[in-house]
Amino acid sequence: MADTRVTFLLDNWYWIAAALVSGGALMWPMLKGGDADAIGVTQAVQLINREKAVVIDVCTKDEYAAGHVANSRNVPLADLESSKNLPTNKALPLVVVCATGTRASRAIGTLTKLGHQRVHVLSGGLAAWREANLPVEKSA
Structure with missing residues (x-):
């Protein structure tokens, strides 16, 4: 019985290796600490509609x-700490959105330091929002 298990493992080592590598690739973001605060476009729309996310x-x-995303508030990254345009309800x-998500990721630390409890970055930024054909506004 044990002999057939060993034979199976030896005959199928490449499948076992492939399973381990793909499992490791799936686990890597969690192990390295991934961007736990990043959300996709669908999740962002749900937060906006269901929980009145700003x-x-x-x-x-x-x-x-x-x-920009329709009905969004502009608070440039450089002005984040001193802005009066952030919600008072923490x-x-x-x-948080920017063109690609890079600046928005940096803004999380500042917003958390300011006391905001539920801060998320739109993964892919405005580019992902546009790609999903969601409303974008322009201003003068």
């Missing part, structure tokens, strides 16, 4: 004017 766009004023979920 979308904070951390792009510059010029980038924001060129196109329990309200925030969805």
Whole structure:
């Protein structure tokens, strides 16, 4: 009986290795600490619709004017700590957006330090929002 198990393992070692490698690849984001605060477009829309999440766009004023998530608030990353444009209710979920998600990821630490409890980055940023054909506004 044990002999057939060993034979099976030896005959199928490449499948076992492939399973271990793919399992490791799936586990890697959790092991390295992944971007646990990143959410996809669908999750962002659900937070906005169901929990009245506020979308904070951390792009510059010029980038924001060129196109932004509909009904979002522009709080440039450089002005985040001193801004009066953030919600006073710290329990309200925030969805932080920038062009690609890079600046938004940096904004999480600042917003958490300011006391906001539920801060999420829109994975892929405004580019992902546009790709999902969701409403984008321009301002003067």
